Amino acid sequence: MVALDALVACLDDGKPLDDLLQRDRRHNALESRDRALVQTVTAETCRRLGQIDACLKACMKRPLPHKERVARAILRMGAAQLLFLEFAPHAAVSTSVDLARKRVKAHAPLVNAVLRRLGREGAKMIARQDVARLNTPRWLMDGWRRSYGDETARAIAEAHSKRAPLDLTVKSDPVVWASRLDARLLPTGGLRRAAGGGIEGLPGYDTGAWWVQDAAASLPARLLGDVAGKIVLDLCAAPGGKTAQLAAAGAHVTAVDLSERRLARLAENMKRLDLEIATVTGDAVSWRPEAPVDAVLLDAPCSGTGTIRRHPDIAWTKSADDPERLSQLQRRMIDNALACLKPDGVLVYAVCSLQAQEGEGQLEAALGRNPDATLEPVEAAEIGGVAELVDARGCLRTLPCHMAHDGGVDGFYAMRLRRSG
CATH class of the missing domain: 1.10.940.10 (NusB-like)
Incomplete structure (x- = not known):
């Protein structure tokens, strides 16, 4: 029932x-x-x-x-x-x-x-x-073809037919935990187990040694570099995987989210992980800190089409209008996030979307609206040396068909902007 x-x-x-x-x-x-x-x-x-x-x-x-x-x-x-x-x-x-x-x-x-x-x-x-065609709405396939070409679009759709593995991010000692959890250590630094089974009984759950987070989802926070001792905003923070990364790396994190319910769950997760953060219920379109900060991570609301292999209902519950509608909200959030930064501060904007309007299309638009912002290209060495995850402009672009020999990853886009002094 x-x-x-x-x-x-x-x-x-x-x-x-x-x-x-x-x-x-x-x-x-x-x-x-x-x-x-x-x-x-x-x-x-x-x-x-x-x-x-x-x-x-x-x-x-x-x-x-x-x-x-x-x-x-x-x-x-x-x-x-x-x-x-x-x-x-x-x-x-x-x-x-x-x-x-x-x-x-x-x-x-x-x-x-x-x-x-x-x-x-x-x-x-x-x-x-034809598995890829039947399980993919036309508007999605057409958009991927325009952005990535026919071959890659089909590879993305085929990757969605496989259940996603269980990815974990650990606080420290990934080699040790890979052995304890019967997991593989990925080149991007996380651990991967086969899909299925509960997580509460796994070693390290009760002690907060790790949290569930797709390999691709763990990369945007790493683009902020060494955050130890820095003041960092995590905008649209729930459910908190990236918040945990930043706090575990020694940042003074304020997690901001519009949903009190989701923020309460985030706080519960941080308690299990024994990580200290501050939380604020606020709208990333307009909320500002009392003083400018060193860095901002904005994981903006999006269509979520990069996570279809984990949430296959997205293919059928989203529509062709959603990416453009959400991209307008994202633009406002990007501009507000840049305004929260100190001079020489860094913003990483990320979305778990495969749609260009929400990813690549935001880059030139953001630079055009914000003359004090410059693109800071990502180097493959920052993300485990996996060069296929960096696009021609130096932004993070992961696709479900990437790292196929390791079981694939979710689709993410992230750009790194620095505010001039």
């Missing part, structure tokens, strides 16, 4: 899947194993939605009316279990039919017939599918 309701609200109403599950008391009351199952089924349904819908269409004489949201969601979840999650066929079918009898009784025979046929013919259907 929890998975079904979340999927309907996500795919039909456009609500973020993680938010739906985190706020559902029924989900939070489940055992950890059952919560993980709900998350796996809903995420994989979103990840493979285009393929699933193509298979369902082939098995039905006519599509379900648009209003039959619940029946459609039951079929989609059942198909995900049958085709991509390796559930026992009889279990996937019977569970789906039972759910249909409880929620949409008139459609139970249809659910039974369609899923049984998928159990027989689904593997052959999938073998003939």
Whole structure:
């Protein structure tokens, strides 16, 4: 029931899947194993939605009316279990039919017939599918083609079909913790474990030795250089991975976020990590510190298309209008962040987006609006020597198909600007 309701609200109403599950008391009351199952089924349904819908269409004489949201969601979840999650066929079918009898009784025979046929013919259907095209909305693919070319756009889409691994950032001694956590040490400095399983039982969780953070997400904070003893603002700070990096590196950090709820969670995370920071509830468009600061990290609100492999619902809950709408907000935040700096201070602007309007398009616009700002190019040596992560202008640009031999990374863009003295 929890998975079904979340999927309907996500795919039909456009609500973020993680938010739906985190706020559902029924989900939070489940055992950890059952919560993980709900998350796996809903995420994989979103990840493979285009393929699933193509298979369902082939098995039905006519599509379900648009209003039959619940029946459609039951079929989609059942198909995900049958085709991509390796559930026992009889279990996937019977569970789906039972759910249909409880929620949409008139459609139970249809659910039974369609899923049984998928159990027989689904593997052959999938073998003939164009995975990248089916699972990627046209507006996303077109944008990536314009920005990166056809080959790279397809590689990005194909990378999204794989579940992301578990990446960790450690306070210190990464080699030691790699051994203790049965993890690989990445060239960018973080640790990587296979996806799946809870994190609370892992060594070092209770003592705050590490936190969960994608390898690419850990890079923008490193572009501020040595921050020990410096006064640093982390704007739009929640959930706090970058805040933790800066505090662990010895910075005096003020974490600013518009959401009191998210800021409270950030404070809880810092307590577990035994890191001291200050927090302020404020809007990055207008909030200013009492005195100028040495550095600002602005991880701005964005479309999040760089994190589709971790949050596959983003492909279906965002629209072509979102990047341009958000880019206007980002411009205002960039200008305010630069105004918070001391002379010779540094701003790192970052977004977890693959869309050029939110990344590369912001660079020249920001320099044009702020004549006292200059671009300070990033060197590959600053990010573990991985040259493919630095673009021609000297900005950080990671793509999900980068570091493919290591399991890929999230998509990020970051530029470093210095305010003249």
